[in-house]
Amino acid sequence: MPLSVGLLPLLPMAFFIVALARTIQKMDEMQKRICLESALIAFLLTLALTFIFAGLDRAGVYRATWEDVGTPMLFLWGCAYIFSSWRYR
Numbered sequence: 001m002p003l004s005v006g007l008l009p010l011l012p013m014a015f016f017i018v019a020l021a022r023t024i025q026k027m028d029e030m031q032k033r034i035c036l037e038s039a040l041i042a043f044l045l046t047l048a049l050t051f052i053f054a055g056l057d058r059a060g061v062y063r064a065t066w067e068d069v070g071t072p073m074l075f076l077w078g079c080a081y082i083f084s085s086w087r088y089r
Helices: 010-026 029-059 066-087
Strands: none
Touching (some): 029 066
16 A cells, blocks of 8 residues: 555545644633533543553453544543533533
8 A cells, every 4th residue: 555545534534633722712611611511521431441441452351442532532531521511500
């Protein structure tokens, strides 16, 4: 597979990052706080989940793939966003 075809999925990801940055810039202070707080909570929970998977891998119990971390990460962000929104209502 040529390198240019392999890098093709990076183009929509770059557009998404630019759109996300513009959306965050247009938010008011409370919306920014909720969004960034939920991202922090999700990051910390995902980090803990990654450490758990690394420990299981070292123990030889379970070897996680990237899909095992990516899907729960999105779920954790959604839960963190709901929690942060509820907290500031």
